[in-house]
Amino acid sequence: MAAETRPPLSEGQKALAEAQESGKRVEVTGERSERTTVFANPDGFTFTLEESAVPVRVPTAGGGWQAPDATLEVRGDGTVAPKAAAVEREFSGGGTTEPLVKISDKGRSLQMGWPGKLPEPELDGAGAVYAEVLPGVDLRITASVEGFRHVLVVKSPEAAAQEELKEIDYSLKATGLSLIKGKAGNLTAIDDDGNRVFRAPPAQMWDSAGTASGAQPMSLAAASTDAAEDEGSDPAEVGASAAEGAEPGAGDTVTTMDVKVSDDALSVVPDAEMLTRAEASAFPLYIDPTVTWGESERTLLRSDGYESYGWTNGEGPGILPAPGCHLST
Secondary structure (H helix, E strand, C coil): CCCCCCCCCCCCHHHHHHHHHHHHCCECHHHHCCCCCEECCCCCCCEEHHHHHHCCCCCCCCCEECCCEEEEEEECCEEEEEEEEECCEECCCCCCCCCCCCECCCCCEEECCCCEEEECCECCCCEEEEEEEEECEEEEEEEEECCCEEEECCCHHHHCCHHHHCCCEEEEEEEEEEEEEECCEEEEECCCCCCEEECCCCCCCECCHHEEEEEEECCCCCCCCHHHHCCCCCCHHHHCCCCCCCCCCCCCCCCCEEEEEECCCEEEEECCHHHHCCHHHHHCCEEEEEECCCCCEECCCCCCHCCCCCCCCCCEEEECCCCCEEEEE
16 A cells, blocks of 8 residues: 655745744745744744734845835936835936826826926935925925825025915826825825725925924934834934924924815915915925825824824824834734
8 A cells, every 4th residue: 555645844834843843933934025924933833923014025026025225226217216115116317208206016106297397316315306496496305115205395485485386286197096185185096996005195384493493303203223124224314304304393383285186187285374474584394295105004193283194114103103013913
């Protein structure tokens, strides 16, 4: 009688045997995803799932994994993109032929264009500055692993008086997506199955009154060292966002702007009173519509009344920033 042939052990079974023998948990590498890591436990029977609120790894072109890295670089075609991100993005390298930004996934994409010629950007880490897109106005882009934010920096009262800032019209082109404006002024892009793919929280505008009064800027993006290392980012760079104007600081005046959405345009209407009545010491002003991947939505409520939505460094809801959440089962 022929000997019975046993089926080969699965990767999970092999990991359990190795963990039991070594007394240490062993990763089941075949179960990796952008956000999850699975370990076989030394008891030889159970597994632990660790899940992060943000990607801890992203796919490589060859089918492997690499650490996320939002550092911007110039590609061979002249566009600018993060080195290793969870969502495909490309930013303009300058000129008029390319959109300001294109963000895409699995054949679905959203493009946003600037109404005019863009200068060649100056790159610094995950940031890009398009200087003087209007007289006295810079356009700053900051990439994250999943999305981006762009901020118009209005540097003086004279710049704020420009007709072009009364209403800013960005061209839009959606492929495989429908755009919906929410009651709060937020913008959502959904696919044909009704899944939320990209989102833009309510557009906000703020001044530099807190800096002018001597108040210390409050960082809204402080992340733990572990989370920053997982994401391939520098905690010092993350924590400096408020000081650089990427987020309002304590004492700054913050307002939500009106947004108009059509099939091919996104129009942002800055607060006229802030543009015309802000003291010179309260400049620069910041005008901020932000777009991000829909999977990681977060909210921060601050004790001075400021609310922030959809930031992308791994923080969850709360009065103060919290590091990326890891769940074990």
